Amino acid sequence: xxxxxxxxxxxxxxxxxxxxxxxxxxxxxxxxxxxxxxxxxxxxxxxxxxxxxxxxxxxxxxxxxxxxxxxxxxxxxxxxxxxxxxxxxxxxxxxxxxxxxxxxxxxxxxxxxxxxxxxxxxxxxxxxxxxxxxxxxxxxxxxxxxxxxxxxxxxxxxxxxxxxxxxxxxxxxxxxxxxxxxxxxxxxxxxxxxxxxxxxxxxxxxxxxxxxxxxxxxxxxxxxxxxxxxxxxxxxxxxxxxxxxxxxxxxxxxxxxxxxxxxxxxxxxxxxxxxxxxxxxxxxxxxxxxxxxxxxxxxxxxxxxxxxxxxxxxxxxxx
Amino acid sequence: xxxxxxxxxxxxxxxxxxxxxxxxxxxxxxxxxxxxxxxxxxxxxxxxxxxxxxxxxxxxxxxxxxxxxxxxxxxxxxxxxxxxxxxxxxxxxxxxxxxxxxxxxxxxxxxxxxxxxxxxxxxxxxxxxxxxxxxxxxxxxxxxxxxxxxxxxxxxxxxxxxxxxxxxxxxxxxxxxxxxxxxxxxxxxxxxxxxxxxxxxxxxxxxxxxxxxxxxxxxxxxxxxxxxxxxxxxxxxxxxxxxxxxxxxxxxxxxxxxxxxxxxxxxxxxxxxxxxxxxxxxxxxxxxxxxxxxxxxxxxxxxxxxxxxxxxxxxxxxx
DNA sequence: CTGAAAGCGCTAACAG
DNA sequence: CTGTTAGCGCTTTCAG
Numbered sequence: 320x321x322x323x324x325x326x327x328x329x330x331x332x333x334x335x336x337x338x339x340x341x342x343x344x345x346x347x348x349x350x351x352x353x354x355x356x357x358x359x360x361x362x363x364x365x366x367x368x369x370x371x372x373x374x375x376x377x378x379x380x381x382x383x384x385x386x387x388x389x390x391x392x393x394x395x396x397x398x399x400x401x402x403x404x405x406x407x408x409x410x411x412x413x414x415x416x417x418x419x420x421x422x423x424x425x426x427x428x429x430x431x432x433x434x435x436x437x438x439x440x441x442x443x444x445x446x447x448x449x450x451x452x453x454x455x456x457x458x459x460x461x462x463x464x465x466x467x468x469x470x471x472x473x474x475x476x477x478x479x480x481x482x483x484x485x486x487x488x489x490x491x492x493x494x495x496x497x498x499x500x501x502x503x504x505x506x507x508x509x510x511x512x513x514x515x516x517x518x519x520x521x522x523x524x525x526x527x528x529x530x531x532x533x534x535x536x537x538x539x540x541x542x543x544x545x546x547x548x549x550x551x552x553x554x555x556x557x558x559x560x561x562x563x564x565x566x567x568x569x570x571x572x573x574x575x576x577x578x579x580x581x582x583x584x585x586x587x588x589x590x591x592x593x594x595x596x597x598x599x600x601x602x603x604x605x606x607x608x609x610x611x612x613x614x615x616x617x618x619x620x621x622x623x624x625x626x627x628x629x630x631x632x633x634x635x636x637x638x
Numbered sequence: 639x640x641x642x643x644x645x646x647x648x649x650x651x652x653x654x655x656x657x658x659x660x661x662x663x664x665x666x667x668x669x670x671x672x673x674x675x676x677x678x679x680x681x682x683x684x685x686x687x688x689x690x691x692x693x694x695x696x697x698x699x700x701x702x703x704x705x706x707x708x709x710x711x712x713x714x715x716x717x718x719x720x721x722x723x724x725x726x727x728x729x730x731x732x733x734x735x736x737x738x739x740x741x742x743x744x745x746x747x748x749x750x751x752x753x754x755x756x757x758x759x760x761x762x763x764x765x766x767x768x769x770x771x772x773x774x775x776x777x778x779x780x781x782x783x784x785x786x787x788x789x790x791x792x793x794x795x796x797x798x799x800x801x802x803x804x805x806x807x808x809x810x811x812x813x814x815x816x817x818x819x820x821x822x823x824x825x826x827x828x829x830x831x832x833x834x835x836x837x838x839x840x841x842x843x844x845x846x847x848x849x850x851x852x853x854x855x856x857x858x859x860x861x862x863x864x865x866x867x868x869x870x871x872x873x874x875x876x877x878x879x880x881x882x883x884x885x886x887x888x889x890x891x892x893x894x895x896x897x898x899x900x901x902x903x904x905x906x907x908x909x910x911x912x913x914x915x916x917x918x919x920x921x922x923x924x925x926x927x928x929x930x931x932x933x934x935x936x937x938x939x940x941x942x943x944x945x946x947x948x949x950x951x952x953x954x955x956x957x
Numbered sequence: 958c959t960g961a962a963a964g965c966g967c968t969a970a971c972a973g
Numbered sequence: 974c975t976g977t978t979a980g981c982g983c984t985t986t987c988a989g
Contacts, residue, residue, distance in 0.1 A: 324975090352965090355967035361981070397717075585847075670983080675983050677981085
């Protein structure tokens, strides 16, 4: 009826009626039922955002980017967490799709067959984010982690380091860390350098793990001259360990992390890292969905590869 | 029809039919439409979670707690971000309520009149979290920030510090930081100590801001012997500043933060802080909603006040 | 155990 | 400009 029209600012309604309706709806504390609305109109202003985790600093920033652009549109993000587990991704995706969202933003290019099938058949724009090394269902925005690993390796080799260790997460399910590792070792090999040591962890406080792993590696392989970490948080832990134990940085060992988290800005010396463009990725992904929704398109087929900036900081240069 | 019954495991269906339906639904990649389902059944397995921010380490952990318990139930969290702005809270709440969720978990006790009215009339369980200093709409789970400030002040005074400064966020909209500040100054006053200096910031990298504010305060009031920060991140920045500048901690100045973030575990010396029970708050809040939903109740009227634990660390004791 | 029928609260299209 | 009508795709109830 008319009420619906005024509440949605659609169609022609006289000023008088509009005011009467608005007043009544306010007085009664009326909140429209979007469920019914969505069912009738076949339109839902929700964007499904599916990410592995919320607790490691990287995805909250992606979310910030997404929110920033969606706030300018009628769309709303709804997030689901997979804990890096494909079976959870499948379930979360299924749940989300059953609400018929306007689009999906999902981390990574690796999905189970069932997930992939759902994405392909959803009939809405899909943006896979973070990673560009692979084949997307529809659109993709991210960086090449293989290239990121490679470039870091080249920078380290160019600085003259020779005895290099890798410290990171156990990677069976973190494909992006794995790709960085692969790119890294590959480039080192090309430079004629073999990795001198490596250490992996899972779970626990990253800062603390960084300390522990660093200690382990430096005790096991004392002639190490560079430590490359799979993320900034463990790198920061490693840096603190070195400082506490009188290990000269970067004189005796150099360090580098990955992500470019804000946390590092306040540290001294400043850690070398590579910016993962997290917020920008979120923004671009949201923009694709917003554009499709506005235009009524069910896919965009865009491919945006961002370039991570290497930040030398104070820890990637011979003292 | 029958299909609906098997997909929901309800009612009696013969094994044969069940299998036939399951096979067909899988083959066709059928994803049920929850919108229609929700409209028909008047039941929605969504829990609205409304928080101010996702980027400061505290709310992600609350979310972790919420997710942990909701994962064991049919309920799903849907989060909305307010950026500490009441008008955004209002809008987000309105949007969320229009999806008729099974419950609301919302940060803080301070809401606009309109928001409060919506919460009161929603007819679903509401849990206000983080803070217990005030009057909840329905249930509340959190800590008393006023008391947290007070207890920290007492611990500092008991340790013999006399020239105390407060460093924190600008607080017009962060009611919890404000309450801690009030409790803190109140208790100091009772101990006959007047605050020696204070400094506020807004925005930017917390770690970096912590450094800057610490420098400002120590230069302006050189005889300061204790720095109390409104959160751990700026406290960590302050600690790093002291270490870099040869200021003995806790010999020359003591430091304390607030939140008990995991980040501190890896630092050395270990910062004094007070655990805000973030994950536990999330868990308890989710449990209340889950319980109500299961029992079909539309409110719980529970009040859970957690006790923050003071962690002395290495920075709250005369050297 | 299975089918048929009546809505859920809205939107969209059409008449007045 | 405003009222009426027919669904949206399910769940629920009631008969077979």
